Amino acid sequence: MQLTADQLIQFDEQGFLFFPDWFRPDEVSVLRREAERVYGLKREEVVIESSGVPRTAFAAHTYNEGFRRLGAHPRLIGPVVQILGEDVYVHQFKINAKAAFDGEVWQWHQDFGTWHRDDEMPEPRAMNIAVFLDDVTAANGPLLFIPGSHKCGVLPAGHDVETTSYPLWTLDRETVGNLADTAGIEAPTGKRGSVIMFHSNLVHASPPNISPFGRTIVYLSLCAVSNHIRRFKRTEWRAHRDFSAIQPLADDCLQELDRA
Ligand code: SIN
Ligand code: MN
Numbered sequence: 348m349q350l351t352a353d354q355l356i357q358f359d360e361q362g363f364l365f366f367p368d369w370f371r372p373d374e375v376s377v378l379r380r381e382a383e384r385v386y387g388l389k390r391e392e393v394v395i396e397s398s399g400v401p402r403t404a405f406a407a408h409t410y411n412e413g414f415r416r417l418g419a420h421p422r423l424i425g426p427v428v429q430i431l432g433e434d435v436y437v438h439q440f441k442i443n444a445k446a447a448f449d450g451e452v453w454q455w456h457q458d459f460g461t462w463h464r465d466d467e468m469p470e471p472r473a474m475n476i477a478v479f480l481d482d483v484t485a486a487n488g489p490l491l492f493i494p495g496s497h498k499c500g501v502l503p504a505g506h507d508v509e510t511t512s513y514p515l516w517t518l519d520r521e522t523v524g525n526l527a528d529t530a531g532i533e534a535p536t537g538k539r540g541s542v543i544m545f546h547s548n549l550v551h552a553s554p555p556n557i558s559p560f561g562r563t564i565v566y567l568s569l570c571a572v573s574n575h576i577r578r579f580k581r582t583e584w585r586a587h588r589d590f591s592a593i594q595p596l597a598d599d600c601l602q603e604l605d606r607a
Contacts, residue, residue: 348425358430362497363535363545369422370478370540374601379480379539381413382442382563392584400446406584408440413604417478418567421595426544427474431571434592438462438473438576439568439585442480445488450556452510454517457496458568459547460504461516466586467578471497473547473570479539480563488556489534490543490564493526497546518550526550569593 350358358364370378385404386393392405408418417423418437427435439462444450458475462468483489504516535543545551547568556562570576575590597603 348422350426350429355430358544358546361494362549363492363494363543364426365535365537366542366544367537368540369542370601372540375480375540377413377601377604378417378478378565379563381411382480382565385411385414385442386444396446396449396451398449400449401444402451403444404442406440406587407442408437409584412607413601414440414442414565416596416600416604417565419593419596420600421598423476423478423542423567424569424593424595427476427569431472431474434572435474435569436572436575436590436592437567437587438466438468438570439566439587441566443564443566445553445556445562445564447487447556447559447561450488450562452555453553454507454510454515455523455550455552456504456515456517457502457548457550460501462547462576462586463501464516465578465581466576468570468574468576470574471501471546471548472574473568475545475547476567476569477543477545478565478567479537479541480565481561482539483536483541483562483564484558484560485534485536486558487560487562488553488558489536489562491552491554492533492535492545493523493550494530494533496526496530496550497548499526499550500548502550523550
């Protein structure tokens with residue numbers, strides 16, 4: 348799967364691309380079932396909100412076969428390799444729940460800001476892929492992006508270890524206000540099975556989920572192999588140390604799971 352010239356231009360300008368219905372309903376069903384299994388595990392990688400609902404499950408590609416396959420899916424890996432121009436490895440893998448009524452905020456941040464400061468990833472040669480396992484609407488806490496903000500480099504940030512159960516380097520209101528005054532804010536929404544690819548320096552956030560609808564999204568954070576992290580301060584399942592290039596699987600690898 349290769350991106351078109353128009354998509355490459357759009358990615359360069361906006362810092363993200365939206366792919367509606369990238370996975371079929373049968374593929375999404377497999378992943379939704381496996382996500383429930385993962386959230387039911389008593390593992391340290393499954394982080395809980397203060398209200399008791401799951402917030403995120405890290406590294407499921409290392410202990411769940413469905414997510415192992417998603418982490419090497421050619422429809423996800425192909426476009427990232429094309430843009431970064433070299434093989435990639437999994438830096439981080441999360442299944443973010445944002446549960447109905449209780450799912451909490453993700454403050455304004457750049458992912459590379461955390462990876463650079465905490466993990467000493469040298470350059471923003473890394474990409475996020477978001478796979479919707481629920482329909483994402485204006486109501487259930489969609490991702491918010493400031494288009495073009497990936498071109499700003501690493502912005503000043505403070506380390507927030509209090510607001511949520513996940514420590515994050517977050518941007519201050521003045522910085523976000525100035526960027527959004529010029530570029531506005533976009534919130535790509537769509538059906539389960541849709542995918543967003545976004546630059547590791549793109550400024551983003553998401554509001555709490557006050558709706559009765561869950562909003563599970565899987566995030567693959569993929570890094571160019573030559574750009575691997577240099578510092579191992581964070582636990583392995585938050586910042587992986589296996590820098591082997593992902594070998595993409597067959598396109599039907601998810602539908603084949605139940606036949607294996
Ligand atoms: C993230 O920024 O890493 C997660 C945001 C979200 O799931 O809403
Ligand atoms: Mn993020």
